[in-house]
Amino acid sequence: MGERRLVITADDFGADLAVNEAVERGLREGVLTAASLMVTGAAADDAAQRARRLSNLRVGLHLALVDARPRLPAAEVPHLVGPDGMFRNDMVVAGASMFFHPAARRELAAEIEAQFAAFAATGLKLDHVNAHKHFHLHPTIAGLLIDIGKRHGLRALRVPLEPAATLNEVEPGAASGLDLTAPFAKGMRARAQRAGLAAPDQVFGLRWTGAMTAPRLAGLVRAAPPGLTEIYLHPATEDRFVGSAAGYRYREELAALMSEEVRAAASGVRLGGFLDFAAN
DSSP, rough: OOOEEEEEEEETTTHHHHHHHHHHHHHHSSOOOEEEEOOOSSTHHHHHHHHHTTTTTTTEEEEESSSSSSSGGGOOOOOBOTTSSOOOOOOOOHHHHHHOOOOHHHHHHHHHHHHHHHHHHHTTTTEEEEEGGGGGGGHHHHHHHHHHHTTTTOOBBBOOOOHHHHHHHSTSSSOOOTTTTTTHHHHHHHHHHHOOOOOOSHHHHHHHTOOOOOOHHHHHHOOOEEEEEEEEEEEOOOOOTTTTTTOOOOHHHHHHHHHHHHHHHHTTTEEEEEEHHTTO
């Protein structure tokens, strides 16, 4: 049986100080190994400062193209933003514009370039890339992300394919519905492979997003199949902050990262970031 390798990631790093503090605690006191930096977040500078101090934290780019403020001035990306200067939150309408409208695609490319450049300006080594709300599953975004990312040293990419069998092993009946994102994720995996990018064999966090309790996290760590697995969470030291999602149990997810049950489960797994495993 092959080795079980595990990346445990916190998303939305830089969104708020409550998130940044949770990332630091999850690393120091728990099993967290990586974080995805939202360079457009209100606390992005604080996140980068912490990451430079935390030498064993692996940091990637959390590309934000929905439910966020663009890196470029709103006037430079008019087809991507609403009257408030924020990215449009209707992902279906926004995605259609990006696919069919040449001007929207040009603005999208410029914004992705700007977010990669902002990450590079932090001086942090790029461990991986993913996107807020998995918007990188959109084929136009995926293609631009890979092309632009490779110029910025991109070597690993999240492909959100979540095996139902493992979910049901942890919590019977958890994966009872059809995964509508799977065809897009499989297409992305094929693109990543053609581009020579590393991707996890399986990713967990979709079904229990915002509700990754200690029993669920410990169960996934114990049940993780051989190969490279990513489990992502949204820890924070507060359940309410600017930009927080209704119903997310942020503090409970932080507690899960630091729980004795999870720490014990992780003792038999090799932990790290994507680049720690890239050559294996």
